[in-house]
Structures are given as C-alpha cells and as structure tokens.
Amino acid sequence: MEDPGVENVTITDTLILLGFKDLQDLQIFLFLLFSVVYLMTTVGNILIIITVSANRSLHTPMYFFLSNLSCLEILYTSNIIPRMLVDLLREEKCISFTGCIIQLYIFCALGTTECYFLMLMSYDRYLAICHPLHYADLMKRNLCIQLAAGTWFWGFLLGAVLHLLLAKSLTLCGPNEIDHFFCDLTPLLQLSCSDTYTVEVAIFISCCLVALGPFLLTITSYIHILRAVFKIPSKSGKQKAFSTCSSHLIVVTTFYGTLTVTYVMSTATQSTHLNKILSLLYIVVTPLFNPIVYSLRNKEVKEALRKHLKLPLPDCS
DSSP, X not given: OOOTTGGGSOBOOEEEEOOSXXXXXXXXXXXXXXXXXXXXXXXXXXXXXXHHHHOGGGOSHHHHHXXXXXHHHHHHHHTTHHHHHHHHTOSOOEEEHHHHHHHHHHHHHHHHHHHHHHHHHHHHHHHXXXXXXXXXXXXXXXXXXXXXXXXXXHXXXXXXXXXXXXXXXXXXXXXXXXXXXXXXXXXXXXXXXXXXXXXXXXXXXXXXXXXXXXXXXXXXXXXXXHHXXXXXXXXXXXXXXXXXXXXXXXXXXXHHHHHXXXXXXXXXXXXXXXXXXXXXXXXXXXXXXXXXXXXXXXXXXXXXXXXXXXXXXXXXX
C-alpha cells in the first residue's frame, strides 16, 4: 500500500547495484571468468550466424530462425554482462532510474522474443516431420521473414507496454540499493514506496502471454513430433527424424528449465545469494550453451564449420 509519508521523502533518481558485494576478494577472478564466458558466447553465436549465412545448404527455415536466436543471445548477454564487468572493477556502482528501466525493458523484451522464437523453431520441426510433403509450401522464405519480424516486434511491444506501466506506477524513495548485479524486476519492486498491485497483476498477465502460451505450443508440437517419429517403422528412420530436432529440444529444455528453477526458487526463498546464482544460469550459462549444442550435435552445422574453418571437429552425435 502507498506510504502516507511518501510526500516528505526525497524521490530516488539514482540506484546502486550491490552486485557481488560479499565476494570482494574474488572481484578480479569473477571479472576474468565472466569476461571469458562473454567472449565465448559472443564469438560462438557470431560464428553460428556467419556459418549459416555463408553456407547455402543451411539456407533453410530452421537455420534462419537459429541465426535470429543467435543474434538475440548476443544482445541478451550484451545488455547485462558488460556493465556487470565494469561494476566488478569499480566501487561506485550507480545507475539512474531511467537506465535501470531501460536495462530491464531490453532484458524482458529479449526474453519474450526468445520464448516465441523457440516456439517458431518447434513449429518448424513439427511441419518438417509431421507434414514433410507440404513443408516447402508451408514454410516459404517470405513467410519465415514475416514470422521472424513479427516475433521481434511482438517481443519488444509487450516489453514496452509493461515497462511504460512500470515506469509510471513506481515511486522509488528511501533505500536506493538493489541487491543484484542487474536491474531485475523483483528487487526493483521491493524498493517501491507506491502501490505495486497494478504492476504485479500486469506482470502476471504478461508472463502468461510471454512464457506459458509459447511453452504450451512448444510442448504440443513435440508431442505430435514424437507420435510421428514412433510411427516410423525403421530404427534408422526414427534416428534421422529425431536428430533433426534433438538440438532444439535440448535448448528448449535448458531455457525453460533454468527459467522455471530460477523463478520458482526466487519466490520460495528470500536468499539474494541464491537468486543471483540462479540468474547467472539464464543470463550467462544458457546463451553460451546454445552455440555449443548446435555446433557439436548438429551434423550440418559441423560440416559447414569444417568447411569454413578447415578444422577437425569432434563427432559428438
């Protein structure tokens, strides 16, 4: 509820990100560790984009969506990790309220976009396996471009509506410290001295639209895929059909698994240390995991990488 004393309190324009304040002796180590991970994530996803663009055999809807996903992962990590690295090397970790809202907006918009891209990729695999004869007609290039553009637009539109409401509804006063390494929604709401009920309801509705809807459609697609695969009489046919979507299935499982664990655990516990560790899973680990999965488990990508890099790659299939 709104604090009656808010009028006599100075409104907070500057916030302080506490980051990993309890690990002062490990600041340099963490800086080096996250720098290496960020470099590997960026290079790995750029390599995926270049490989798909340069190889005609990869000019298919599946790899077109994969390139978009790799681009998204680069933006996703670049929104948070560079600033986190700078904060690890300085004592004053200040960020303006506007800057905080912008970072949170980009974070949520890209997360929303990723949910829908994973859904599109699962739908693409559904059509390829369950309707192979009509696949070329159903997934034409122009349609893929329209779907990708619509996904980026929809993701940022939902984020814009939510954060316009958030920025207008929140009044920050009193303590201005966020016990996190980026502007996450939960610690930001905890600083508000205004009524956050409307924002929380809007967040719940948007989360249902953003995560639950695409997740259910993704699961539905894979149920149909599994049914179709089990109907294939030959064992080699089953392996070939399932290999075309195994990499994506691993990425979907990792993404929704880390997301679920993070937010279920964050609501079940008040431990800020645990919340930070869990946040690192989907901000740092998952974007690095995606190019590794697609480069090591996908034969077409491995062959394309061999061709352009002229390096032997391990066969992990």
